[in-house]
Amino acid sequence: MNMMRLLLVWMLLFFASAGFAQKDTVYRYRANGRRATGNDSITTIQKLVKNADGTWHMYAYKYAGNRLDYDEPWADTIKGLVDGVSRSYYESGATSDSTIYKNGRRKLQYHYYKNGALMALAHYNNAGDFTSVEGWDSTGKVIPDFIFMQQASFPGGDKGWGRYLGEQLGRKQPKAFQKGEIGGAVVVSFLVNKEGHVTEVAIDESSGYQVLDQHALNVIKNSPDWNPAIQYNQPVIYRQKQKLTYTN
Secondary structure, three states: OHHHHHHHHHHHHHHHHHHHHHHOEEEEEEEOOEEOOOOOOOOEEEEEEEOOOOOEEEEEEEOOOOEEEEEEEEOOOOOOOOOEEEEEEOOOOOEEEEEEEEOOEEEEEEEEOOOOOEEEEEEEOOOOOEEEEEEEOOOOOEOOOOOOEEOOEOOOHHHHHHHHHHHHHOOOOOHHHHOOOOOEEEEEEEEEOOOOOEEEEEEEEOOOOHHHHHHHHHHHHOOOOOEOEEEOOEEEOEEEEEEEEEOO
């Protein structure tokens, strides 16, 4: 009888423990960044594990291949990142980036080559703002004037871009617009590729008038080359949007 009671107590403790463990591990299914529904194709599985201090750590796995893509600390109250380390990974499983957070602020960010060598170390102040960076080649040699991140820019900066747009908007205007019959705003999306060329120009938000939309497309398509964006001292593709307003 005593053995039966002991066995029953042990089983109750086991199931209580199992239930607690399940509550401390939560799975979420995502479809391109949003919560997946029944008709969505799952792209990411998020595994949330509760730490002893009440905070959570999230592990994001690519659904295709079940590969760990990144992991990061979460606050229990979903207020953002807490103290801890977030990491992202190459397809090989090697760490590509590692970022240290303190008091919810980014402090240090490491970026690695695919062979595991350190490429860059970025420093941030107490407000989480970027202050400086050090960079190395794959053999460990220091790279002077290493550029951490830099947005693509038009020659002459924002003022130069504004002058270009002003000049082009006044040229070859649709007749209906010149007569005051139509007007509106067009949002154009485009890419600045690694060579600085403007590509993949498309209407993001239409004015409602095809001739205005086409005029806006031509303005952006005819843009001179930009200075390409830089990330980790290498040119990268940069996505941009521009709103063009047609008023008489």
